[in-house]
Structure formats: C-alpha cells, structure tokens
Amino acid sequence: MKKTIQIPLGSQHISLLEPIRFKFECENEKIIGVDADVGFVHRGVELACTRSFEFKQVGYVVARVCGLCAITHSLSYTLAVEKLLGYEANDRIKYLRMLMVELDRIHSHMLCLAHTAENAGFEALFMQIMADRELVMDLQEAISGNRVQFDFIAIGGVNRDLTPELTSLIHKNLTLLSEKIDTLIGLFDNNWSLSLKYKGVGVLSLEDAYTYNALGPLARATGLATDVRVETSDFPYEAIGYKMVLESTGDIYARNFVRLREIVNSIAMCKNIADNLPSGEILEKTKGKPKGEAVVRVEAPRGELFYLVRGNGGNMLERVRIKTPTFSGIPAMMEVFKGSEYADAPAILASFDPCMSCTAK
C-alpha cells in the first residue's frame, strides 16, 4: 500500500498573489517532501535588456522585474552603470535614494505581515494592516507621483525633489504609522490565537540557515547577522541610524518580529533623512558609455539583490545578470517545509514573502 500522498498547491491559489506550484508529499498531515515549480512568470527580461533596450532605458525595464521591490532593482542597475561611467553621486542624491528604498521596505514588509495574518485565518488583522499601509503608499505617491512602480531613480540622480511640504507630510504620516506599528507589535506579541499559529511553526535553525544560504529577514530571524546595508559602503547607512535587527528562534513569529522591528528602524531612518537632507543638485549629467564589468549588491526587502552589468562601450549592454533574494532563499524554504503540518503551509509560505516575479524574471 502506498504510504504517502501528493498534494499540490497552486499555480492559481487564493492565498498566493503569484503563480507558483508546490507539490507536497504528505504522510498523514506531515509534509515530508517538497517540489517547487517557479517558472510560470518567466518573461525574459535579461535578454531584452541586452537586445531591445539601450542602457539608458534599461533602468526602467528592470524595475518591471518586480512590483514590490522595483526601486531596489532600478537602484542596483543604476549603481552598476554609474560605476562603469565613473560617476559618484552627491550626498543629496544618495539620501533621496535611501529615503525611497526605506519607504519601499516599509510597505513591502507591511504587505507581508498582512499576508501572514490572512493566511493564519485572521482576516480582520489583514484589513487593519492594509489600512495602516496606505499611510506609506500616500507618501510614496506624494513624493514620486505613483503608488507602485515609481520611476524615481535615473542614471545620474533622481527624477523628483523633496519640497518642504513633503517633509512635513513625511513627519506627519510616519509619526502616525509608528503609533500603529506599536499596537501591531503588541498584537503580534500577545495575541493568544496568533501565537498558536506562529510560535514554533516553520522553524529554521541557525546551522540550516548557514548551510542553505538564507538571507534577508529569513536569516536574521535565526540570528545570522547578514545585511548588505552594513557590508557595502555605497550608502551612508550608519550615519542615519541603522541598527541590525536580530531574533533567535527562527519561526514565523521571529520572522514577523524581524519585519516589525525593521519597520520601526526604517521609520526612524526616514525621519532622519527628511531632517538632515544635504543640499545639492538632484540630477546631474553623466558622460560616456558603459565599458567594463561591475557588480553591485543592494539589500532588497527580502534580502540581497545581486546585479552584474557588462558593457562594451556601445549603447547596448553585453550582459545583465540578476540574482534575486527569493532565488537564493528557495533551498532554505524547502528545508523549513519538511516536517511541518500541511495546514500550516500557506502561513509558512507567506512568512517567507516569496517573490516569483523576481525569481523567474
């Protein structure tokens, strides 16, 4: 007699935004084997960057790899091209770029928290977090003109400037948001029914995080101190009050807490930036065509984003290679699924915050 049964999840599923298919091999209620299929949204962006778009346009094309961390994609590409052109941005540009990246991180983390709450069966909390998230979306719309997919970063600077009215709006909205985050922290910490769903579920140990190369909030929840923001010196993160957030247990609860505390840290950083914005030009002219090879790492909301750009001095690039956080996180994800209950699968999956559009490109 056959002892295990196979249960599929996806590719179209109500609890998942994006098409991904998992094949779970289950023994009674326990998952003992996982098979993931991520190629449903492959569009061929990498090849199009070298064949049909010039290097000045590619920054706006790679933003369409992912809607949640679009700004990080265009930022990494722009940094790589600026390295090839030998251009160093001034402090005002750096600060404005950091501001938008941190705002993007806040809204991405909040969406993930909302999703985790929904997949644990807490619909009201999902609605509450989505309502709080609109404060950040309003800020993004006011600063850049679009709610998601703001084409804010250009080669040689940024496309829009920060006015004094916007600075006061940033302070107003972020102060409101930080109060709401405090109540959320209390809720995620003390709610009894949420603790049943989160505490001790989907545990990734520190050794496994090392072995399977976990990154981002997934690694930081296990106590593995990895963050590209401190490892590279492209941006002055220490100057605006960056603090590494670490938890030790490695379950869904810890992952949620890493996200919540990172939001608190990001809010403080955004306020610092709005207060201490240096003066200078926001868009400078760059000369020349990219020649040579550059590698850039930037911390996306989900972990390390890696870009390799190679040019030969022409308008077209030779190679654009994108390695996204979720792609590196999949082995660790598979490891977590083994041994947990099938009923917890959607909540565990949401707590990783997987981004299939990034992965399949």
Next chain:
Amino acid sequence: MKFFTAFRKKSPWILHYNAGSCNGCDIEILAALGPKFDLERFGVINTGNPKQSDIFLVTGPVTYRSRERLVELYSQIPEPKVVIAVGSCTATGGVFRGMYNVEDGIDQYIPVDVYVPGCASTPQLIIDAIVKALEILETKSKEIEKPFKLFGAIAMVGNKLSRLNMATRVKHDEI
C-alpha cells in the same frame, strides 16, 4: 432566474490570476479590496474558485507557461462572465512587448471586455473598471435570458441545404 440576476448585480465575485505580471497590479488589486478603497462594500469578494466567479481579473502579459492555465480558468467560469485586463502590459504587452517568452496581451487568447490602463494601474481605475464591468455583466445576463431557437432557418449554400447552420445556435438575426 431574476432572483440570481439580482444577486449577481449586487455582489459580483472576482477571480484574480497573475499571468506573468510584476506584482505591481496585483498588490493594487489587494489595496482596492482593502479598507481605504474598499471594493468589498459593493459585495466584491476575491474568490479562489473559478466556478463561483463572475469577473475575471487578469494581470500581466501572458507568458508561455501561463497561457494554458489562463484559458482553463476562463473556460471554467460560468456564463455570464466579464474579463478585465488590469495594467498596460495585460492590454498590449507594455514594456514586455516582444520579449521571447511573452505573448503580448491576454486578448490573444481570451476575449476582453474592459481594459484598464496604467503601469501600475491605481485602485481608483480598478474600481472604475469593475463598475463598468457590472454594466456589461447586466447586458450579458439579459442576452442569456432571451429565448433562442434550437435550429436555425433553412439556409442554402451553393444550391444545397446547409446542415451546418441548422444545428448551431441562432445568434440574433444573422441568418
């Protein structure tokens, strides 16, 4: 029949499928269902089941692997149904037009009733599209309730009786 039509008008349920988009439009659909824009006050619920849905929200240019799933989902939604293409890449391919794994818009595969512009389209536009879709849904359900003849009129094709037309369903006054 009138009973069900009233419900369909008051609470259209949506099915959301990502056919290769960048998640930008998907999170805007979520935001539209959320508390600020609150599509749910119109009775709109995001179902995961095509058999309970009236409105099919599709995002993304159709990728090579998702086209089969797209047509499958479309055919499982019962009549009357409305298809909304959310975002510019769903309408024409947008920035992804001409990439090797992309099929340049969903109207290559399924008929589309409402196109929503924007990259990414805002929740306001999505709400407008669903209000427009409700009108189309009403006319479509009225069309379905009209009586129809099982056999068409006798038609001659090349001095011969055409059996083809007699067996198909009669559309309006074509024959």
